């Protein structure tokens with residue numbers, strides 16, 4: 001067993017939230033171990049063991065809101081993390097240039113190239129001395145002798161358990177299983193997407209939306225329907241799903257559409273039937289542009305956490321000193337960098353003055 005000190009921090013979850021908060025905490029001088037069940041399976045030549053990254057991360061489009069400042073600052077400190085400027089196309093409209101879309105903020109629209117991000121992040125963590133473990137935290141952390149104990153499963157080598165003073169729950173839709181008492185606002189959904197690893201032949205698949213994405217654009221609906229479904233998740237009597245047609249490049253390939261399925265209640269539940277979900281997604285895309293429905297793409301689906309009121313959990317967990325949560329983001333790529341910074345500040349200041357409550361509780 002790894003025996004820890006009060007100032008040692010374990011971050012559970014190696015997705016966007018866990019990765020960035022681990023960086024922030026390590027930059028403040030604390031010893032950090034990042035434990036994640038997911039792996040991108042990047043070539044080991046790229047760095048250390050690279051256990052990092054959500055196995056699901058390839059599904060994410062990485063589209064940011066208007067605020068590129070926080071990513072810019074991250075890149076100043078850690079090098080290229082994949083931030084790319086993009087042109088935004090909205091359905092049914094001529095191209096909107098960023099200055100018209102966002103007055104006073106020309107070019108303020110971005111996307112994180114996730115292939116680049118998940119290559120660069122483990123190396124940045126390594127430079128800061130963050131220990132990276134690929135393992136599943138098998139049950140809720142237990143408080144023992146003023147420390148938290150984590151039971152680990154599924155790792156090739158390394159300790160079967162860890163003891164640390166601080167634990168950050170950044171496990172996305174896995175957070176509730178790790179701490180069932182988290183606030184009821186935290187929910188989870190299943191999201192699916194079509195993934196093309198290479199661009200389709202434009203003669204066979206003639207679509208102006210494909211052309212625009214290929215030219216470096218991101219295509220989004222005027223108004224996404226997913227957030228509205230998330231908002232009414234608290235009053236659902238049965239599961240509901242919606243399709244948001246959109247396109248964004250990912251590395252040398254493309255992500256198309258997004259289907260979101262939300263169930264009543266707090267539990268994620270079993271993955272929905274993939275064939276049914278894919279057919280619904282293709283049907284939804286077909287209403288938008290029939291060419292997209294026929295694309296030779298693979299369907300992929302992942303669990304995603306969200307909060308009913310759109311306010312992510314980012315702070316201490318009620319009644320559990322040293323336990324913190326960072327999950328449930330609506331616009332994760334836009335929101336997480338600042339939230340991770342603020343949480344790292346809260347954790348370090350709580351260690352400097354342990355008697356003072358560090359802020360509003362999140363669960």
Ligand SMILES: Cc1cc2nc3c(=O)[nH]c(=O)nc-3n(C[C@H](O)[C@H](O)[C@H](O)COP(=O)(O)OP(=O)(O)OC[C@H]3O[C@@H](n4cnc5c(N)ncnc54)[C@H](O)[C@@H]3O)c2cc1C
Pocket residue numbers: 012013014015016017018035036037038039053054055056057059060061062063064135136137138170171172173174175178191192193258302303304305326327328329330331332333334
């Ligand atoms: C198709 C799609 C497109 C999207 N596009 C965008 C977009 O363009 N812009 C945007 O802002 N957001 C987008 N999102 C949402 C965004 O990707 C997610 O909100 C965000 O990636 C969540 O990051 P996270 O780190 O909180 O969780 P995750 O990425 O889910 O990471 C959680 C990690 O925790 C690990 N884990 C879980 N349980 C355990 C455990 N018990 N022990 C150890 N590890 C555990 C998992 O393996 C995983 O690695 C999209 C989502 C989908 C599905």
